Amino acid sequence: MRPISYSRATDAATAVAAVSSDPTSEFLAGGTTEIDLLRQNVLHPRRLVDINRLPLTDIGTTRDGGLRIGALARMSEVAASPLVRERFPMIRQALELGASAQLRHMASMGGNLLQRVRCPYYRDAQSSCNKRDPGTGCPALEGFSRGHAVLGVSDHCIATHPSDVAVALAALDARVHTLGPHGERTHAFDDFFLLPGDSPHREHPLEHGELITAIEVPATPVARHSLYLKVRDRASYEFALASVAAALSVVDGTVADLRVALGGVATKPWRARRIEDFLIGAPANRDTFAQAARGELADARPTLMNAFKVELARRTVVRALETLVGDTGRSPA
The missing domain is CATH 3.30.465.10 (Uridine Diphospho-n-acetylenolpyruvylglucosamine Reductase; domain 3)
Incomplete structure (x- = not known):
């Protein structure tokens, strides 16, 4: 058992002062991830400052x-x-x-x-992990990596x-x-x-x-016509293998405005600016969507276990955009 002290903050300034003055302190909000990591011996705070009573819910x-x-x-x-x-x-x-x-x-x-990454090596306190313990290595590079990232990766971490x-x-x-x-x-x-x-x-x-x-x-009129498409191993509350957030405006068959970001395939929420730049002003059809998706994934660095994510992400982009255009008639959920 590791002793952990606990206190409740009543205003934001007090909470900030309490945590910033003690390098072993952490904020506690919903706790849906943090408590798990405490139990797994991944996080080791000696003090938790509960911020749930702060007026930050509007x-x-x-x-x-x-x-x-x-x-x-x-x-x-x-x-x-x-x-x-x-x-x-x-x-x-x-x-x-x-x-x-x-x-x-x-x-x-x-x-x-x-929230912290779901990499099994990060969440196993007995495994080496550069994210948890800098300089110890990244076993996912040569180990189990099916759910890991293909974009934004480095030689030190590929966690999604x-x-x-x-x-x-x-x-x-x-x-x-x-x-x-x-x-x-x-x-x-x-x-x-x-x-x-x-x-x-x-x-x-x-x-x-x-x-x-x-x-x-910010105010984003195109967001009224948007969707989040998530592809996963099972339909019930599983993490994404690939996902797309997209908002699209089409005028006379041409893409007038577009916002796209990818999930499940990158080390951070991945703004797909290559897709946006390629498609704005282009015909809104499957061929141009597919070409744009290929360009976005051109720099992907997959492992042998997660190479399927490159094609999966491409297809998810096309499906999301086609759904917004209305060509497929399929539900994004």
């Missing part, structure tokens, strides 16, 4: 008509919001496909963004980012607001998730004790 509009989500809003609350369902259906779908109802009622939006809703937020140019020991900061969503490079243990640009306070999504 879901509302911004001045420009965008969306602002408090970091402690529960996944189920956000998915049920009429504002989200009407203006950002891809967010709603990603949340509902991301976890069971029980987990969605507990898990916070901020915690979802910070696990969040579904983060993929939708990446497609929508979300921003992450934080409060830390040096005040408030705003992080562009793509900058909030770091590629592993030679320091895979550093996943975010956050200081110790820096707290997510809100997630902001």
Whole structure:
């Protein structure tokens, strides 16, 4: 047994001060990932600061008509919001496909963004892992890697980012607001998730004790016509093998506006800018969709076990875009 002290914060400044002043402290929100990792002896905090009573649960509009989500809003609350369902259906779908109802009622939006990878080597305290213990190696490179990443990988880590809703937020140019020991900061969503490079243990640009306070999504008219398509081994609350968050506007058979991000195949929520750049102004048909998807996956670095993900991701992109165009008539769920 390892003793862990526990305290409850009543305001954000107090919570930040408590954690930032003690390198062995961590925030505790929904706990749906953190408690598991404590039990598995992967995380070793000596103090948990409970932030569930902080007033960070609002879901509302911004001045420009965008969306602002408090970091402690529960996944189920956000998915049920009429504002989200009407203006950002891809967010709603990603949340509902991301976890069971029980987990969605507990898990916070901020915690979802910070959830740790599902790599079995990371979660086995007896295995070496550069993400958990820098410099010890990455067994997945030569070992079991079926669920691992093919984009954004390095020679030090190929773990896949696990969040579904983060993929939708990446497609929508979300921003992450934080409060830390040096005040408030705003992080562009793509900058909030770091590629592993030679320091895979550093996943975010956050200081110790820096707290997510809100997630902001700018007004994005094209998002009203969007979806989140998730391909997995089973239909019931499994992590993605490949997923696509896409929003599409077509005018006279030509792609007028497009947002695309990939999940399940990369070390971070992967904004598919090559697809966007290629397709905007191009005919909205299967051939151009397939060509764009091939270009996005051109730099993939698969292992022998996960090479199937390259073709799976390509096909998932095409299916998602065809669904939005209306050619297939199939449900994205």
